[in-house]
Amino acid sequence: xxxxxxxxxxxxxxxxxxxxxxxxxxxxxxxxxxxxxxxxxxxxxxxxxxxxxxxxxxxxxxxxxxxxxxxxxxxxxxxxxxxxxxxxxxxxxxxxxxxxxxxxxxxxxxxxxxxxxxxxxxxxxxxxxxxxxxxxxxxx
Numbered sequence: 333x334x335x336x337x338x339x340x341x342x343x344x345x346x347x348x349x350x351x352x353x354x355x356x357x358x359x360x361x362x363x364x365x366x367x368x369x370x371x372x373x374x375x376x377x378x379x380x381x382x383x384x385x386x387x388x389x390x391x392x393x394x395x396x397x398x399x400x401x402x403x404x405x406x407x408x409x410x411x412x413x414x415x416x417x418x419x420x421x422x423x424x425x426x427x428x429x430x431x432x433x434x435x436x437x438x439x440x441x442x443x444x445x446x447x448x449x450x451x452x453x454x455x456x457x458x459x460x461x462x463x464x465x466x467x468x469x470x471x472x
Contacts, residue, residue: 337383339375340402342462343394344387347372349459354385356419378404397461409452409468410443416456416466423466424455443468 344350351374355361359376362384366372371390377383406412409426416423428444429435432451444451452468 339384339386340399341392341394342385342387342399342402342458342460343392343396344458344460344462345396346459347374347388350374350387351376353458356421357416358419359385397458399462402462402464404464404466405469406466407468407470409454409466412466413454421456426452426454428452 342350351361351364354376357378359378361374361376363373363375363386365374372388373386373391374388375384375386377385413423413426425441426443427439427441429451430438430440432444432446432448447468447470449469449471450467454466455463456466457463
């Protein structure tokens with residue numbers, strides 16, 4: 333049996349501010365459905381992703397900004413970081429696990445010198461404080 337994650341729901345306080353933010357990341361807008369007061373679904377998908385995120389009104393009772401440690405995987409963290417900064421997105425510094433092979437929670441500045449998958453990351457937040465970790469996974 334295969335299982336796939338198709339949509340994750342983020343709690344937000346301002347749907348339009350969140351929509352503008354995720355559009356500025358380059359996410360495609362799949363749905364913006366507002367059939368009645370108090371209910372709105374916005375679904376956006378990162379470029380190249382099979383999984384979308386949704387946010388809106390009447391979708392969740394979770395506190396806005398409480399979605400933490402979400403991951404966006406990229407094949408080239410340096411390029412993704414530069415692209416997002418050029419778009420005006422505030423992204424934390426690139427850091428890498430050290431030592432990567434026996435990681436105990438320490439991080440050093442910059443990309444992993446060997447560019448190993450899962451070793452390099454940078455963080456960003458949406459307008460409500462939902463957090464995202466950009467993580468480099470290199471595929472051959």
